[in-house]
Amino acid sequence: MRRTFTFIAAVCALLSGAALLQLKLAVQEQAERVAALADQIHSDEKSLRILRAEFAHLTTPRSLQEQLIENLAIMPPRPDQIIENIGEIPFRRENTAVSGDLSVLLPATESPEGEPASSETKSGEDQTL
């Protein structure tokens, strides 16, 4: 009985010792991971700065405008196209459904039809982007 008890106690002590060692190693490993992560964050922050600078360079208004002229047929809005609150938009009258023609969003290679804008703007001043 006493021998069994001693044996169990010894095994327990050994096991807990082993577990403690295991825990220590695990903590060390985690600490190393944390350090590595901190390093990673540091270098990410560094590249973030570079990327931010690059982003600012690539999205400078001049290049955005050039891209826009090349790829989209979007014009600056005319003052009469801007409304202050959504309630000003009238409901569409019945039986006047229009087909969803998305060609207005495509490059202006062919003459974009269905744009009533050009006729009433004065001598193209509004078109100068």
Added chain:
Amino acid sequence: MSLARAQSFEFHGVAEDQSPLATARLRLMIGVLMFMVAFGLMSVRTIELGLSSPSVQRSAARDIVVPPVTFARADIVDRNGELLAVNLQASSLYANPREVSDPAGLAQKLVDVLPGLSLAELEQKLSSKRAFVWIKRKLTPRQKWRVNALGDPALGFRNEEDRLYPHGRLAAHALGYVDVDGNGIAGVEHYFNDRLSEAERAGEPLALSIDVRVQYALADELEAAMRAHQAIGAAGLVMDVNSGEVVAMVSMPDFDPNNIRGVGDAERFNRVTKGVYELGSTFKTFTFANALDDGVATFEDGYDATKPLRISRFTINDDHPKNRYLTLPEIFAFSSNIGTAQMALDIGGDRQQEFLQSLGLLSPADLELTEVGAPMYPNTWRKVSTMTISYGHGIAVSPVQLATGISSMVNGGRLNTPTLLKSQSASHKGKSVISPATSRKMRQLLRLAVTKGTGGRSDARGYRVGGKTGTAEKAVGGGYDRKALISSFMGVYPMDDPQYAVFALLDEPKGTKETFGFASGGWVAAPVVKNVILRTALLLGVLPKAEDENLYQRVALMIEEDE
């Protein structure tokens, strides 16, 4: 006690000689029991800790140290946080000539990789006896990679910081530039050099009042107008009339602060702050405000403009002669020099000087730049000076001074200090220069100068633009050159609640077929202001809406338009 216990053992028939051993065992058992209780408690506690969910999670975050990204100079951002200037790591290439075996061969290889270098100079450097020579400072990553690919042991890199301006030419005059060692040489880089290079505040970007989107719209329109009218230069400014913040500032020709080698003085010159110009009729705004505020004249008054005014050896003419008696609103709308000059005489030279002084037009602008020009005006303020200055001749001020002055005319009469820094507080209490009532009258006049007068080409529909044209002949060698003009337009919108002042100036524009050969402010500069307003009003949060005609009706009736 122990004796009694021993006796009791004896009673039970236990051998008497075993009693000390039994006592020892008993004591040992007590010790073991105590240990077991202690271990039991600990294991119970361990199990409890293992099973219970921790209520307070103590984070170990404060022990984790992320090394901060350090840089020698703080960033500069615009009012919306868009990056305008940033310090980045760059590598500079050096060589140890003592380790170079074949200077000519290495020089040739380097020139192939770095096209900007001179072969002869490089060869000389590489064959010197020194142990260290710079080959090229601040290489691009691609150049660095190609130099590394050469694999020559005599070459090496040193890490340095390079100042980069991601938007290139945009806002170059406001930003300025730095030298190769990172010291600010011009613009805010120079003015705020100490603040930007302060180590403790390097992580804290300097926020300017500039908005890159508005800046670009202004630059783009001015560039187009400059090209169309073959002007030698242009200047433009957008200012918040209620805070004095400079939202955009453009001077043409401009330069790329990333590469200032070979940039001439003409490009570096900031026409908005350092350039002083005789701005012409825009100055009538100040004369009118002065007269109305002092009660020298009212809207009902008028002056005779039937014939040119003669004063000593000068003759004052009108550019748009009406040859009749003009009411005050008419004098302003038709930009009559004759009428304005007479009004200035009624105000008096001393009072005029005092008024212009109170608007800061007689001292250099108080802006966060070192490139600030001092205004030019006659030392002795004679009668003829009073008359010519009333319509903007014989006095030269910088565009930023003009914009500051005009802002105070329309914003209710408060003069704000112009600033290039994003303002932190919402309320701005500048000193009062004219009464709110006079300011209201000036708004009416400025709006009518656009709807009925010379500034019609600035009228961006829906944005209620008010403004005044200015056309002045350039002073050349003591006289005026009738062909060389400074054409400008000072616009403010929306006139019922002024928010922004937009100024455009073209230096020596030529008339075109579209402008019927005219090159005056109303023809060349007003359309620039109009386009800038159309492009940027929405970005700045000003919505177009129908105009309240009642605001101007009473004054409008005083302007009799010719057919």
